[in-house]
Amino acid sequence: MTIAVGEKLPEATLVEMTQDGPAPRTTEEIFGGRKVALFSVPGAFTPTCSAKHLPGFIEQADAFKAKGVDEIVCIAVNDAFVMGAWGKAQNADGKVSMLADGNGDFSKALGLTMDGTAYGMGLRGQRFSMIVEDGVVTSLNIEGPGEFHISSADHMLTQL
Numbered sequence: 194m195t196i197a198v199g200e201k202l203p204e205a206t207l208v209e210m211t212q213d214g215p216a217p218r219t220t221e222e223i224f225g226g227r228k229v230a231l232f233s234v235p236g237a238f239t240p241t242c243s244a245k246h247l248p249g250f251i252e253q254a255d256a257f258k259a260k261g262v263d264e265i266v267c268i269a270v271n272d273a274f275v276m277g278a279w280g281k282a283q284n285a286d287g288k289v290s291m292l293a294d295g296n297g298d299f300s301k302a303l304g305l306t307m308d309g310t311a312y313g314m315g316l317r318g319q320r321f322s323m324i325v326e327d328g329v330v331t332s333l334n335i336e337g338p339g340e341f342h343i344s345s346a347d348h349m350l351t352q353l
Contacts, residue, residue, distance in 0.1 A: 196333070200329065202328050205219070205294075207293060208276075210273045223292075224325050230323075231325055232344055233344075234247065235314065238279055246320070247283050261353070265290065270316065273295070276291040279291060300317075305335065321333070321335045322334045
């Protein structure tokens with residue numbers, strides 16, 4: 194079952210690449226008592242994700258903070274090393290937190306996975322975005338297959 198507006202996020206641990214190596218971050222640490230803009234991409238370094246999705250949030254980071262967002266979080270079913278390298282390549286440091294959902298456990302718990310087997314990608318997270326306030330989903334934007342519109346930074350800014 195897919196998570197819905199008004200529901201609390203499931204407990205999970207994501208991983209962020211730091212200068213000291215991979216570091217776990219729980220959903221309570223990330224979302225508890227804070228307003229967070231979360232978006233998910235099917236994969237790091239993939240065309241739409243690298244050309245449009247992540248860059249939009251990097252470019253609009255100050256606008257999100259001006260609207261009260263404490264942190265912008267990007268997740269993908271990739272490992273922390275890949276997410277860290279992708280964040281560096283896109284100059285996301287200090288603007289977007291790049292968190293790995295390595296086994297897809299968080300995406301599964303949200304009910305927001307996709308089967309990318311036909312593309313050699315296996316199980317991945319769907320393209321979506323959400324605003325989370327103190328662990329509760331206040332807006333949710335799930336893209337259809339191959340689409341990129343409602344999960345964009347520009348669209349999310351209209352929801353704040």
